[in-house]
Every structure is written in structure tokens, then in C-alpha cells.
Amino acid sequence: NSKVIQTPRYLVKGQGQKAKMRCIPEKGHPVVFWYQQNKNNEFKFLINFQNQEVLQQIDMTEKRFSAECPSNSPCSLEIQSSEAGDSALYLCASSRQINSDYTFGSGTRLLVI
């Protein structure tokens, strides 16, 4: 069982709806990453945090997603207005420091219909 906890496991939303998923990083891991894995096994980096601060994010995340990692609360990733192309497995990972190994959660599988 992963030490990174992601909820929910499955999420079904209509186009235009908000889709929110959560991640509890492994204890003692201040660095958190979000990736999107599509059905062709392509991984897209979305955003990462160190403690509560955003380190890097891509354009799509900046424009259409809302993400945060508040202290003492789960990290979250929310798509403001879901599109069919957002259907994918969203994976959260955490690490002890920026350039060390990652531990991944089991993912949230989003289906936008």
C-alpha cells in the first residue's frame, strides 16, 4: 500500500463541471508533484510544490487548474471547468527533497463525459 494517499480513486464529471482530487503526501516529504497520465501512457508534469509554495507549473495548470498544498491539510488539484481531454489518471507523488526519489500514490482516475 502506498504511503501517498490519493482520493477519490474514481471521479466522473460532466463537461464544464469542477473536478477536485486530493493527495496526502508521505510523512516527512515536503515536495509534492502532480502528473497526468493519459491512455497512451504519456505522462505530463502539471505542478509541484515545496511545502506550501509552487515551484513550477505548466501553462495549462496555470490557466485551468487550481492547486494548493496548505499546511496540515491534504494537497488538492482542481480542474475549474472539465473538458473531455482531461480524462486521465492523475498521479500525486512526494519526495524528501527536490532531487531525490519519488513515492507515488495510486492515482485518481477522472472521466469527463
Next chain:
Amino acid sequence: GDKVKQSPSALSLQEGTNSALRCNFSIAATTVQWFLQNPRGSLINLFYLVPGTKENGRLKSTFNSKESYSTLHIRDAQLEDSGTYFCAAGDYGGSGNKLIFGTGTLLSVKP
């Protein structure tokens, strides 16, 4: 893109046999991670490598940064080894601290 090329894309093994998976990099990877994704979607961390070799049970992995490749050797394959294997390169110079993934090797181990 093709910054991390994995081969083969699919592989079928008889239980008890050995095989090797490979990743070639067109970026200046400084670290490599290997993962196994099970049918539920969980990515299990197999190895984290700086240049060199690590071994864990029936698995052994090498990262050669000068020749820009990494290999994962599976010895005495078991049914539970089935799944999709991903390598991912850490390129802290070019892409910051993100991992760049290959598109996976789907391994099927048959009795």
C-alpha cells in the same frame, strides 16, 4: 516526445526466464527511476539511480549517463512481475526537478 525511449514496448516471458528492458535518453539525465505500474494504476518505485548499478532480489538496474541509457534486468520472472514498467529521467539542469517518463514496457509473464 522521444526524450526517453523505452524498448521493447511489449514483452511476453515464460515464468522462470530472464530478460532486460532498456531506456535510451536524448537528454542529459542525471538520475533515473524505474517504476512498475500495476493494473490498479499504482506506480511502485523499483530503483532510484545515479550513474551506477543497483540490485534488489531478482531485479538489477544500471544507469550509464555517459552513453545515455539505463537497463532493468529481470531474473527468474514470476507471474507477479506482470505489469507496465516505466523508466523516468531526472534532468535537473534542463527541466528543473521534473521526471521525464518513457512510454512503458508492458510485460506479461506466462506460466
